[in-house]
Amino acid sequence: MNEFANKISDFKNKFVETQKKINEIRFDAHWYRRVFHTFGASFIWYYTLPNVDWVNLLKMIIPIVIVFALLVIEILRIKGKIGFNHFFGLRMYEKNRIGSYLFFGIGILILLLFFPQQIAIPCILCACIADPIIGEIRIKFNEKTAYLTGFILCMSIFALTWYKTSLIFTSLISLIGGAGAVIGEMKKFWWLDDDLMIQILPAIMIAATVASIQFFFHINILPEQLIYPSEIPKWMM
Amino acid sequence: MEKDYIKIDEKDWKAIRVEIWLSPIIIISPILFSGYLIYDWYTRGFLLNENYRYIGELFLAILILLPNLFFDFKFIKSLIKYNKVKTRLTSFKKQVKGR
Numbered sequence: 001m002n003e004f005a006n007k008i009s010d011f012k013n014k015f016v017e018t019q020k021k022i023n024e025i026r027f028d029a030h031w032y033r034r035v036f037h038t039f040g041a042s043f044i045w046y047y048t049l050p051n052v053d054w055v056n057l058l059k060m061i062i063p064i065v066i067v068f069a070l071l072v073i074e075i076l077r078i079k080g081k082i083g084f085n086h087f088f089g090l091r092m093y094e095k096n097r098i099g100s101y102l103f104f105g106i107g108i109l110i111l112l113l114f115f116p117q118q119i120a121i122p123c124i125l126c127a128c129i130a131d132p133i134i135g136e137i138r139i140k141f142n143e144k145t146a147y148l149t150g151f152i153l154c155m156s157i158f159a160l161t162w163y164k165t166s167l168i169f170t171s172l173i174s175l176i177g178g179a180g181a182v183i184g185e186m187k188k189f190w191w192l193d194d195d196l197m198i199q200i201l202p203a204i205m206i207a208a209t210v211a212s213i214q215f216f217f218h219i220n221i222l223p224e225q226l227i228y229p230s231e232i233p234k235w236m237m
Numbered sequence: 238m239e240k241d242y243i244k245i246d247e248k249d250w251k252a253i254r255v256e257i258w259l260s261p262i263i264i265i266s267p268i269l270f271s272g273y274l275i276y277d278w279y280t281r282g283f284l285l286n287e288n289y290r291y292i293g294e295l296f297l298a299i300l301i302l303l304p305n306l307f308f309d310f311k312f313i314k315s316l317i318k319y320n321k322v323k324t325r326l327t328s329f330k331k332q333v334k335g336r
Contacts, residue, residue, distance in 0.1 A: 030315075031308065031311045031312040031314075031315045032312060032315075034308045034311070034312065035260075035263055035264065035308050035309060035311075035312040036263060037308075038267060038301075038304055038305045038308045038309075039262075039263040039264075039266065039267055039305075041267050041270070041301045041305070042266040042267045042269075042270045044270070044297070044301075045266075045270050045273075048273065048277070121297070125297075125300060125301075128301075129300065129301070129304045132304070132308060133304065157300065160293075160296045160297075160300065161293065161296070161297070163292075163293065163296070164293070224290070226293040226294070226297065227274075227293070227294060227297070228277075228281070228290075228291070228294075230277070
């Protein structure tokens with residue numbers, strides 16, 4: 001009888017341990033989301049594509065098609081036509097709302113199509129590099145430390161990508177860009193994701209600054225481009 | 238906002254498998270891109286004495302590469318852990334069925 005009770009208790013312990021292990025799968029989703037963020041930096045590859053008419057046309061069409069396809073998938077998911085179990089790493093608040101990854105994609109699309117690369121590249125990097133680092137620091141330390149580090153990090157990203165302009169303007173743009181990115185990350189709305197805000201807010205603020213300086217002082221502070229398109233092979237001409 | 242992930246159970250492992258199939262692209266493409274930028278800086282900038290013009294590409298490559306390697310390492314570690322959990326859980330279920 002005693003042996004039977006021991007077996008039952010052993011079985012229970014194993015069951016509890018297994019349940020704990022199942023919950024550990026959450027960590028997988030956590031790092032998956034982080035890696036997905038850093039993967040976004042690959043979209044900057046866009047600027048290395050050759051500057052030829054037909055390539056330029058594809059550069060415009062393909063990103064729109066990708067984002068549109070994702071939008072359709074998300075609408076189908078929200079309507080329940082595609083089950084939740086096909087999507088890994090979604091958060092509870094994304095259950096009845098468009099997923100963050102689509103906001104992330106829309107942000108990148110807007111930057112690639114409507115902003116010059118000098119503004120778009122650092123803004124994309126803020127979402128891809130600074131955002132996951134801010135998230136990790138928030139978990140390990142506290143919000144204040146996370147935002148302070150995020151501000152310094154975003155400022156450095158802008159400073160590194162705007163090194164071709166004068167020091168005063170590099171500093172000014174770094175401050176505005178860093179502040180914009182951190183405000184974009186801090187402000188969280190249910191209907192508007194921070195993955196979009198962290199990219200678009202600094203971009204708008206910098207574009208407005210560049211335009212204002214151009215308008216009032218007739219100085220173009222936009223530096224030379226950062227990435228140069230590759231040359232097209234002759235057989236593709 | 239509830240920051241918890243939508244719970245996944247055994248049935249959803251198929252979905253996770255799709256994500257695992259995607260992981261090589263997610264991991265490799267930023268590294269490849271960084272490699273391309275370093276190559277471009279070296280061939281068009283360093284070798285042709287146009288360093289100032291192209292050094293931005295090197296900055297960018299480092300900026301992309303380092304955080305990517307850090308998060309990739311964490312992600313791969315979690316994938317290995319997940320596989321171990323899955324194997325253990327499957328063998329445990331077989332044991333239970335056997336009883």
